Amino acid sequence: MIKEFSFGELTTYYTSEFNQESGTEISITDLKSIVNVTQTSVTNTLTPYLGERYRRFLAPDNKIMNLKLLFLEESEQTSLFQDSGYNIKREWIVKEVKPIYFHPFKRENKPVFLKHPISGKGWKAELTFGYAPQDKEYEELGLKIPNKFQPYYVSIKRQGLDVLLHDRVILFHQLFELDIVPNRHADYNTIRGEIDLKEGFETAITKNSIIEDNNFRHCLEKVRKILKGEEPGPKKEKKNYLRRRSVPDELPEKLLRDRLAEHLENHPIFKKDKVNKEYVLEGIEGYIDILADQEVWEIKTSQANALDIYQLFMYMDVGGFDNGYLVAQDFSGGAKVAIDFIKNKHNKEIILAKHTDFPITHPPSDEERSEYY
Structure with a gap:
């Protein structure tokens, strides 16, 4: 004593x-x-x-x-x-209270990335980033929805990243205060994670704040650039993690297809009278994504190439259809060459369209997540 x-x-x-x-x-x-x-x-x-x-x-x-x-x-x-x-x-x-995450792709209690090392002159840190679950997602994880008193209850006051030094949480729920975002906003409510300071940092005498020296400022600048997609993060990829919440880079092909089919059925001007999904052609292995009023529609989640063009042409040739549409994120030079050749040689018209030409690229709803992921 x-x-x-x-x-x-x-x-x-x-x-x-x-x-x-x-x-x-x-x-x-x-x-x-x-x-x-x-x-x-x-x-x-x-x-x-x-x-x-x-x-x-x-x-x-x-x-x-x-x-x-x-x-x-x-x-x-x-x-x-x-x-x-x-x-x-x-x-x-007193028992541990740790953050609960909801991984947008794996649908598990995991951050998007864990302990990603970042460093600068005289300092080292680790960055963990993820998204908080919302009410229905707590149920999906098999957890009770927390009450409003819980430390990690999602709200503007508690959004952001915890700052740790020597395994102790020094700053809670910091995001706007660390100048990572320009202002507090409900769009950031689902963001959570940790900045784990490893070397080159000191606390004030009360241990409840970090001394904001050059090391700490450079660390925050690095975190901000990674989260905004201005610098490479995990796997040396640039992604704007702050822009949107739980949406994969590529929406599932079936989700894009079903949205496109609904669009074709309900368009007020170019409405199709008969729309069939997964239309089976006899004698070949495979099916047409959408057959709408004798037009063949094929969906690709990423860039389409010449082989994708010839797959669509095969469906048109076997089924006796004259017009086809290939909807993709982008198209290779070979895809355009293949289209010209098919038109001149076989008199079949194929039109290229990007995902963004249709109202099908918006984030999935809770119902769509349950059905397609």
Whole structure:
């Protein structure tokens, strides 16, 4: 027990002898009325806050800390804070509170990328980035929807990245405050992750803030550029992770096909009378994505090449159809050469169209995620 400090002797109390090799007990007396120590407040606010800040120390696979809160009341027999003579009025065991992610592609509790190393002159860090689940996605993960008191409840006040140093959360839910986005906005509510500072960083004396020196500023600049797609991130790819939430780079082909079929059926001007999906041609292996009023429509999720053109031509030739459409993200030079050859040689008209020419590229709804992913 330490009693003597640089400013003088401290009156020290403890509730019981430690039954372990080391530890810390902090006793607070004479709480002011402004401090809310009701059971509801401690349960909903204080213990989750501590569980979040010290989550790595409290994790079962780490377990280098046991943390609990004791509220004491004076015993009838002796005065408070003697070796005996107190009663434990209430007790809370603090458990780890860690972020819950919802991976947009794998539909699992995983970040999009984990501990991506970043560095600069004199500093090193790791960046973890992901998206928070929304209500229906908690159910998909088999988890209860958190109440509004939970540390990682999705809201503008809690959006963003936690900053850690020496495994301790120093800053919570920082995004706008770190100048990663220009302003607070609901569009960023689903963003979460960690900036884990490894080397070259210091905290202020209270341990609750980082000294904003050149190392820290350069680190944040690096994080911002990676998340905005201005610099390569994991796998040396440039992606704007802040632009949209859980949408893959390529929407599933079936989703694009069904959206296109619905568009053809319901277009107010160019409405097709008869639209069939997965139209089977006898005698060949395969089927036409969409047959709309004797026009053949084929969908490709990425760039289409000459082989894709000839696949469409085969369907047109076998089925006796004169007009075909190939809808893709882009087209190779060979695809255009193949179209000219087929038109001149076989008198079959094939038209190229990009995904963006139709209203089919918007992010999937919750219902579509359930059906197509």
